[in-house]
Amino acid sequence: MTNTNPPGSLEAPLSTIPADAGGAVSVAVPPAGGCRLSRVQRELARHALGLPNRMTISYRNRYFAGPGHAAYGDWCAMEEMGAAQRVKEMQMRVGAQKSAHFEMTRAGAEAALNKGECLDPEDFPVVRLLKEGK
DSSP states (O other): OOOOSOSSTTOOOEEEEEOTTSSEEEEEOOOTTOOOOOHHHHHHHHHHHTOSOTTOBOOOOOEEEOTTSTTHHHHHHHHHHTSEEEEEEEEOSTTSOEEEEEEEOHHHHHHHOOTTOBOOTTTSOOOOEEOTTO
């Protein structure tokens, strides 16, 4: 089975976990300590995910920042470490500088969660790969 995670320091090994039906599924398990976000980066990531909230589940995955924005450097650093990805560049207002649309990667989003919180499967689908031949 092939690991489909992007290469790099966040590449997760595949492990076999028993499935509910008695078979085995291979899932990507992030390495211990995965993303190391600074306090400010963690706050930015949580804001992008819509956390905290009463439901304790993320409800979005976006942040817009461009050159000159106070958080732009942190988002570029999170992109470099694999915790975030730049989706596209866009002009938010007429005459304004272009802003980058950033999203958290699964590894970055998981690093931003507090105990008891979880990611919305609509934004971060749970992918299960069945063992070959099943």
